Amino acid sequence: MPFDAVRELTEAGLDLQVISEEQRTIVAGLSPEEVAMLISIHEQLLETDPEVEAHIIGGLLF
Amino acid sequence: MHLADMLALRPVPAAGLLMAITRRCPLTCAHCSTNSLLTSEEHPAEWFSGFVGTIGREDRPELIMLTGGEPMLRPRLVGAIASAARGVGTRTMVLTGGFFAPRVPSALEDVAHVSVSLDVFHQREVPRENVFRLVHLLAERGTAVSFHLVGTGPGDPYLTELIGTVRREFRDEVPMLVGRVQAAGRARAWAPADERAPSERPRPCTMAAWPTVSPDGTVTACCNQDVLDHRPVPGHLRLGHLSTDDWRSIRTSCLTSPLLRAIRTGGPRWASGRSEDGYCGTCRALGAEEAARPRPAAAYLEQQVVHAQVGAGPAGFMRRYGEARFAELVMLGRETHAV
Ligand code: SF4
Numbered sequence: 001m002p003f004d005a006v007r008e009l010t011e012a013g014l015d016l017q018v019i020s021e022e023q024r025t026i027v028a029g030l031s032p033e034e035v036a037m038l039i040s041i042h043e044q045l046l047e048t049d050p051e052v053e054a055h056i057i058g059g060l061l062f
Numbered sequence: 063m064h065l066a067d068m069l070a071l072r073p074v075p076a077a078g079l080l081m082a083i084t085r086r087c088p089l090t091c092a093h094c095s096t097n098s099l100l101t102s103e104e105h106p107a108e109w110f111s112g113f114v115g116t117i118g119r120e121d122r123p124e125l126i127m128l129t130g131g132e133p134m135l136r137p138r139l140v141g142a143i144a145s146a147a148r149g150v151g152t153r154t155m156v157l158t159g160g161f162f163a164p165r166v167p168s169a170l171e172d173v174a175h176v177s178v179s180l181d182v183f184h185q186r187e188v189p190r191e192n193v194f195r196l197v198h199l200l201a202e203r204g205t206a207v208s209f210h211l212v213g214t215g216p217g218d219p220y221l222t223e224l225i226g227t228v229r230r231e232f233r234d235e236v237p238m239l240v241g242r243v244q245a246a247g248r249a250r251a252w253a254p255a256d257e258r259a260p261s262e263r264p265r266p267c268t269m270a271a272w273p274t275v276s277p278d279g280t281v282t283a284c285c286n287q288d289v290l291d292h293r294p295v296p297g298h299l300r301l302g303h304l305s306t307d308d309w310r311s312i313r314t315s316c317l318t319s320p321l322l323r324a325i326r327t328g329g330p331r332w333a334s335g336r337s338e339d340g341y342c343g344t345c346r347a348l349g350a351e352e353a354a355r356p357r358p359a360a361a362y363l364e365q366q367v368v369h370a371q372v373g374a375g376p377a378g379f380m381r382r383y384g385e386a387r388f389a390e391l392v393m394l395g396r397e398t399h400a401v
Contacts, residue, residue, distance in 0.1 A: 026362045034363060037264040037328050041367055044263065045374040049386045051261045 005030040012039040063125070063153050063174045065208040065237040066396045069376035071124055073368050075326065076313045078125040078272040080285055083110050083139055085277040087132040088161050091183040093212065095247040095287055098131045102277075107139045109279050109304040114143045116308035119150040123272075123313075129157045131277060137169035144172035157210060160188050164195035166203070175206040177239070180228075181213065182220045194231055201236070208392075209238045214254075216387040225388065235395040239380065240388035246287040264328035265341070266367045268379065271326060273316050279304035281312050283322050286342050296346050298322065324354035327364045 005027055010016055016027065030038075044050050071077040087098035096102075114126065126147050133140055133156055144154040153174035160178045170176060178193055197207050209228060213221030221240070228238060245253040269284040276282065276290045281301040283289075289299050299322075301307070301315045316322065324333030330345035331337050333354050338344040357363065371379070380389035 023362060026359050030359055030363075034357070034359065037332060038363065038366060040263050041266060041328070042370055044265065044382075045370055045378055048381065050382050051263075051265075 003032055004028075005032075005035050008032075008035050009038060012042065014038065014042055063155070063206050064396050065175070065177070065206070065239060066376040066392050068125055068127075068155060068175065069239075069379050069392055070372065072376075072379055073266075073268045073271055073371035075271045075364075075368070076273065076316050077123055078127060079123045079309075080127050080129065080272055080274040081110060081114075081143070082129050082131060082275060082277045082290070083107075083133050083143075084131040084136055086135050087130060087159065088135065089132070089159050089184065089187040091159070091187060091248070093181070093183045093243045093247075093249040093253065095244060095249065096131060096290075097247040102131060104131075104136075105277065105279055107136060107142075110139060110275070111142045111146065113275070113304045113309065114146050116310065117147070117150050117152060118310070121310060121313060122147075122150050122152045123309075125153050125155060127155045127157065132159055132161060134158050134162060134167060134169070137167050141169040141172065144169075144174075148172045159184055160193050160196055162196075163188055163192040164199060166196065166199050170200070170205065173205065175208065176200050177208040177210050179210045179212075180224065181211055182224075190227075197232070197236060201232075207236055209236065211238050211240045212243050213240070213385070214243055216385055225391065229394070232395075235398060237394040237396070238388070238391040240385045240391060241383075242385055244287075262331070262337075264332040266327055266371065267325045267329050267341075267345070268371060268383065270322055271368075273301050273312050275304060281307065283316060283319075286346075288342065288346065296348060298348055298352060299345070320354040320360065321348070321352060323360055323364050324357070327360070327367045 006016065084104045085096055085098050085102035086100055086104050088100055126143065128140055128143065140156060147154050154172065155175040155177060156170065156173050157177045178197060180193055200207050211221060211224060225238065228236065243249050243253045269286060274282050274285040274290065280295060280303055282295055283299045283301055289295060298319065301312045321333060325345060330341060330348065334348055334352060335355060336344055338347040376392045377389040380392050
């Protein structure tokens with residue numbers, strides 16, 4: 001089956017309802033690597049105890 | 063403005079501006095990330111106030127966060143910035159160690175939110191009861207308040223005790239932002255390296271969303287302590303300087319740099335295809351000439367990632383950047399103190 005970015009994203013649970021027709025064209029042109037990136041970030045944001053990058057930002061988080 | 067409402071804006075590019083208006087501090091906390099002393103560097107107040115004076119209502123940041131060092135060592139400057147910011151609809155937050163507690167300085171009049179650092183190190187310098195009194199007084203006069211807490215990890219017994227005490231003292235009405243002591247500044251000599259393992263997964267850098275002003279007037283793309291402390295700043299992370307640039311040009315650089323946008327979208331490794339010493343290490347190693355991989359959908363991807371992070375909310379942000387176990391504490395009092 002050929003790669004279908006919209007299907008991949010929808011199946012992964014990303015909300016594509018909000019996008020316009022123009023955006024839908026952009027989404028359809030996403031590479032498999034870009035789609036994988038979006039899905040990975042989407043999954044990470046749902047994790048309750050995600051991995052943390054030590055940013056060495058000092059005592060504050062802002 | 064409640065802490066949660068400020069954190070909700072954190073992933074939004076240029077929605078906030080961080081300003082370290084002095085490196086000086088009267089306290090000598092052992093964990094100080096900026097290595098501040100009373101004799102540390104300080105530059106003309108006009109640089110900072112003049113820069114804030116260039117902010118226009120139509121392209122303003124929603125929030126200016128004043129930090130240091132100890133920003134309240136420059137009360138007139140704090141007052142001037144807060145008043146000018148308020149004039150264009152921008153709110154000001156002050157992060158302080160509260161050396162003046164329990165007295166409430168008049169400079170805080172136009173400040174929308176005061177966050178006080180409280181931890182085992184600060185408590186050796188400013189008594190806890192004075193800090194509590196200050197926070198009560200501020201809350202009574204209608205200023206939004208919060209605590210910045212740090213510990214050595216989720217099992218830190220002092221941190222657990224402190225959180226419990228704050229919750230009781232303020233009846234769960236005052237939010238807390240809980241982080242971990244990091245090996246920066248004075249803590250570099252003793253703090254354990256963060257054992258939380260780095261990941262190869264693409265990870266947006268939320269810290270690259272808000273421009274940050276260093277005490278020397280340099281404006282950087284993020285608040286990473288190594289970026290703030292080392293000169294020269296890597297080209298892609300230097301947005302300008304207070305003496306030569308106005309808010310509009312800083313904001314434009316922040317919003318339009320293809321490499322910064324890619325770092326905000328998938329992190330430095332994803333943006334560059336390189337992998338050096340850790341996440342920020344990879345980023346800082348990138349040269350000024352480094353270009354982001356060309357991507358026709360770059361703007362869309364960034365927008366989606368920002369949207370997803372905003373959707374994860376303030377506690378979602380704290381799970382990724384703070385002490386995950388205590389992430390929900392940023393929501394305390396949110397029901398009663400909405401924007
Ligand atoms: S990844 Fe780069 S932009 Fe982000 S915090 Fe680290 S050094 Fe700054």
